Amino acid sequence: SQSYYDGLAAQYSSTQAQQELDGLFVDKQSARLKPEWIRRTSVIPAGQVVVGVDLASSTSERADYTTMVAVVNGRGTQHVLDAERHKLSFHSSMEEILQFAKRNRARQIIVERTQYQSAAVAELQRMVRGTGIAVRGVSPQGSKLMRFLPLESRIESGAITFSPSLPSYYIDELLDFTGFKDPHEDMVDATVYACEHGVACSGGFIEVEY
Secondary structure, three states: OHHHHHHHHOOOOHHHHHHHOOOOOOOHHHOOOOHHHOOEOOOOOOEEEEEEEEOOOOOOOOOOOEEEEEEEEOOOOEEEEEEEEEOOOHHHHHHHHHHHHHHOOOOEEEEEOOHHHHHHHHHHHHHOOOOOOEEEEEOOOOOHHHHHHHHHHHHHHOOEEEOOOOOHHHHHHHHHOOOOOOOOOHHHHHHHHHHHHHHHOHHHOOOEOO
């Protein structure tokens, strides 16, 4: 059944699910990142926490997940602190995003602004009133690969580190990413939003010690 398939698929990254469940050949040689570039550490830099959000385009069973990635943006370094994915209704997703941001003491939530996401930006802006959290809609520029390349460089150099407690499906999706017709890139997109915004605003952080 579809629910059984989805339960199994949730245990894999999207590319691994194609290989293990759908019997498709997956060429790992085309992946952008190397496993040895993923530096895990419990040392968290002082900085502002930004949550990047990639919303599912619908609530159908085969739709992408709504994903949330929390990144600590320090001075010259970034640390991926937390990541989650869910398949929820619109309003349940909004509440989950807000709770995720509060749990990670985020100062900003970054959401891609498209037709569907514009309503989410407006709803989150209403929900965060009085919390001290800002919500910003961003319009992505260029291809997914072009947006990912600055992140790739910083990951390779060690300027971006990763919490040891991140879920395996998050790391798997990063390592599966090719930038060319990937079946799912929601975790990658959410990470790019959080990291790109942090780099752009690095001069104005309110530092938080963890």
